[in-house]
Amino acid sequence: MNPPQQHVDLEGAGDDDPKEKISPLFNEVIMKNCFKRMSIEELKNIRLVCKFWWETTLLQWRNGCVVQIRGRRSKERSRSINMACSAQQAQLSVGDFIRFMGEMDADNDPFKLSAIPFRKYHLSCLDLDILKSGRDYTNQLKFWRSFGAQMKNLKISWSVFHNGPTFSRILFEETPELEAIELEKNFYKSSSSYKESLFAQSQSPQFVRNCQSKLSTMSIILREFDMEQLHHYRNMELPLSWMQILAHFPNLVTVQLENIDSDDFYPSVQGFLETITKLRFSSNLKTQNLDVLNIINAKRKAILALSDRILTPLQTLRLPLTSLSFDIGIHSQPEVFREILRIHAATLKQLTVYRAPFTRAFRDFPFGTLLNSLEELTAIGPIFQDLLFLEFTPSLRRLIIVNEDSNKPYELPIGRYINLLKHIGLYMKPEPPISNTDFTLIGDLQLKHLHEFNAGTEEVSCVDKLKALENLMPNCRKIHLMPKYNHSIV
Numbered sequence: 340m341n342p343p344q345q346h347v348d349l350e351g352a353g354d355d356d357p358k359e360k361i362s363p364l365f366n367e368v369i370m371k372n373c374f375k376r377m378s379i380e381e382l383k384n385i386r387l388v389c390k391f392w393w394e395t396t397l398l399q400w401r402n403g404c405v406v407q408i409r410g411r412r413s414k415e416r417s418r419s420i421n422m423a424c425s426a427q428q429a430q431l432s433v434g435d436f437i438r439f440m441g442e443m444d445a446d447n448d449p450f451k452l453s454a455i456p457f458r459k460y461h462l463s464c465l466d467l468d469i470l471k472s473g474r475d476y477t478n479q480l481k482f483w484r485s486f487g488a489q490m491k492n493l494k495i496s497w498s499v500f501h502n503g504p505t506f507s508r509i510l511f512e513e514t515p516e517l518e519a520i521e522l523e524k525n526f527y528k529s530s531s532s533y534k535e536s537l538f539a540q541s542q543s544p545q546f547v548r549n550c551q552s553k554l555s556t557m558s559i560i561l562r563e564f565d566m567e568q569l570h571h572y573r574n575m576e577l578p579l580s581w582m583q584i585l586a587h588f589p590n591l592v593t594v595q596l597e598n599i600d601s602d603d604f605y606p607s608v609q610g611f612l613e614t615i616t617k618l619r620f621s622s623n624l625k626t627q628n629l630d631v632l633n634i635i636n637a638k639r640k641a642i643l644a645l646s647d648r649i650l651t652p653l654q655t656l657r658l659p660l661t662s663l664s665f666d667i668g669i670h671s672q673p674e675v676f677r678e679i680l681r682i683h684a685a686t687l688k689q690l691t692v693y694r695a696p697f698t699r700a701f702r703d704f705p706f707g708t709l710l711n712s713l714e715e716l717t718a719i720g721p722i723f724q725d726l727l728f729l730e731f732t733p734s735l736r737r738l739i740i741v742n743e744d745s746n747k748p749y750e751l752p753i754g755r756y757i758n759l760l761k762h763i764g765l766y767m768k769p770e771p772p773i774s775n776t777d778f779t780l781i782g783d784l785q786l787k788h789l790h791e792f793n794a795g796t797e798e799v800s801c802v803d804k805l806k807a808l809e810n811l812m813p814n815c816r817k818i819h820l821m822p823k824y825n826h827s828i829v
Contacts, residue, residue: 401455410465410498456489461496468501469508487513496523503578511549511587519556526562527578547586554588560597563639581606581614589618593631598639608637612652619656628659633691635664640750641695644668647675653682661712664691666747667722669698670765677706684708694720696743697760699767704728714788719744721769725776729811730784737791742769771797773820778807786812793819 386393469480493514500506506527510520561576576599577584585591599606615629645668660683667676680687690713700721705728715737729735749756760766773794789812799805799820808818 398455401457403459404457405459405461405492406457408460408462408465410463457486458490459492460486460490461494462498463496465495465498466501467495467498467505467509469505470502483509483513488515490514490517492519493517494521494523495525496521497525499526499528500578501528506578507583510584511551515549515551517551517554519558520554521558521560523558523560524562527576549587550589551587552590555590555592557588557591557593558595558597559599560595561599563598577606581610582617585611585614585618591629593633594629595633597636599637608634609646609648609652612649612656616652616655630660631662632658632660633662633664635666635691635693636747637666640748641693642666642668643670643750645671645675647672650675650678653679657682659686661686662689663687664689664693666693669695669760670763673701673703673706676701676704677708680705680708680710684710684712686712688712689715691717692719692722693744693747694722695747695749695756696720696769697757697767698765700724700770700772705731707731715739717741721767723772724770725772726778726811727776727780729786730781733786734788735786736788737793738789739791739793739795740772740797741795771799773797773799773804773808774801776804776807778804778811781807781811784811787814789815791815791817793817794821795819796821 468476596608596611663683687710698721700723702724704723708731710732711734713732714734716735717739719741720743751759757766792812792815797820
């Protein structure tokens with residue numbers, strides 16, 4: 340089967356018709372939306388539309404397509420592993436997927452589907468074990484050996500790693516071209532002897548084989564503590580130490596850590612930063628300079644105080660962060676917040692700060708620290724009590740104010756939480772920053788780069804406040820406010 344040799348004539352457009360010049364962009368827009376909804380057979384058919392679609396469809400599809408492999412329990416309570424390339428597509432078993440791809444050779448591949456491999460994979464609800472015998476586990480090993488080297492993006496979620504060697508081989512040996520890894524809410528099981536040997540190795544970093552030099556993005560989200568699940572799987576923390584993981588990933592740029600910062604469980608954010616420090620100053624290994632660090636949900640529930648112990652590794656590392664997200668805590672010392680900002684003031688472009696509500700805002704945020712590079716600021720909870728801090732953010736482009744985050748619950752029930760704040764003298768009803776701002780103190784300050792200001796449910800009852808905002812941000816294109824007793828302004 341050969342591809343069509345002529346383009347389809349769009350509404351009679353000829354060679355000199357401007358519509359013909361626009362059609363390639365039009366085709367790309369259509370394809371991007373079609374790929375999310377079409378099965379493999381449908382995608383084969385649309386390649387017959389025209390020569391342009393034939394030549395570009397496969398590459399664009401494979402670049403954006405995510406192969407979804409999912410295990411599910413049947414009525415017999417056994418696990419079967421299924422694969423889908425889109426939400427609308429019928430699922431295939433891993434064995435069928437392996438056979439399907441294996442049959443694609445030069446003589447039996449009329450659609451040239453094997454020319455460009457899949458690059459993105461999402462595995463979920465699987466029993467991962469490449470040491471066991473049996474058909475399912477043999478298929479797993481064959482799957483990793485056949486497609487692991489082609490993977491660039493890998494996400495594994497809600498699965499069980501039955502042993503440490505399986506975890507190590509998948510991350511460090513079978514996927515040498517990996518650029519991004521996401522580990523989301525998995526269970527990790529490993530023997531005590533295996534963990535002890537890894538702990539001994541973690542004390543003195545040495546040269547690492549199978550270094551993942553291309554991997555730049557890592558996201559680790561641990562499961563929340565669950566006594567029932569813990570009884571079955573015993574371990575919810577990672578089977579390897581930070582040293583054993585990070586030594587393989589020397590070029591990390593973006594890191595997200597969630598639900599790991601707890602005194603009861605290993606690992607921790609502090610341990611992560613301390614390990615980077617050890618690797619950086621090791622004689623044999625050089626570690627990465629992180630660019631994006633997101634630890635806003637390092638402990639999923641709102642924290643009472645951010646430990647000042649986190650400052651020591653941050654001060655030592657001086658990471659050139661352009662994006663930082665973290666939970667400052669309810670009862671944290673302002674000095675901790677100020678030092679974190681001061682360390683990263685020269686490079687920081689995006690800052691997201693969370694703080695549980697019903698407590699006093701910081702009076703002098705950002706504590707006199709000039710954030711010349713800051714372009715986007717998201718403040719969730721009582722961070723600042725007015726907008727006078729804007730004189731310290733001259734390059735700001737987006738300002739977002741959110742009263743609270745419903746996805747980050749309190750450690751205590753809301754009633755006990757408020758009583759605790761009252762007991763320690765921190766309870767405060769929410770105060771609107773705009774209404775508290777004396778704009779005469781800002782003077783002639785203008786934020787000419789500020790294009791978006793979203794104040795959420797912030798109420799503004801005074802017209803003079805709106806005029807002052809107009810003078811402060813003359814080039815703002817998108818503003819969201821809640822005028823008192825009226826509809827919102829967008």
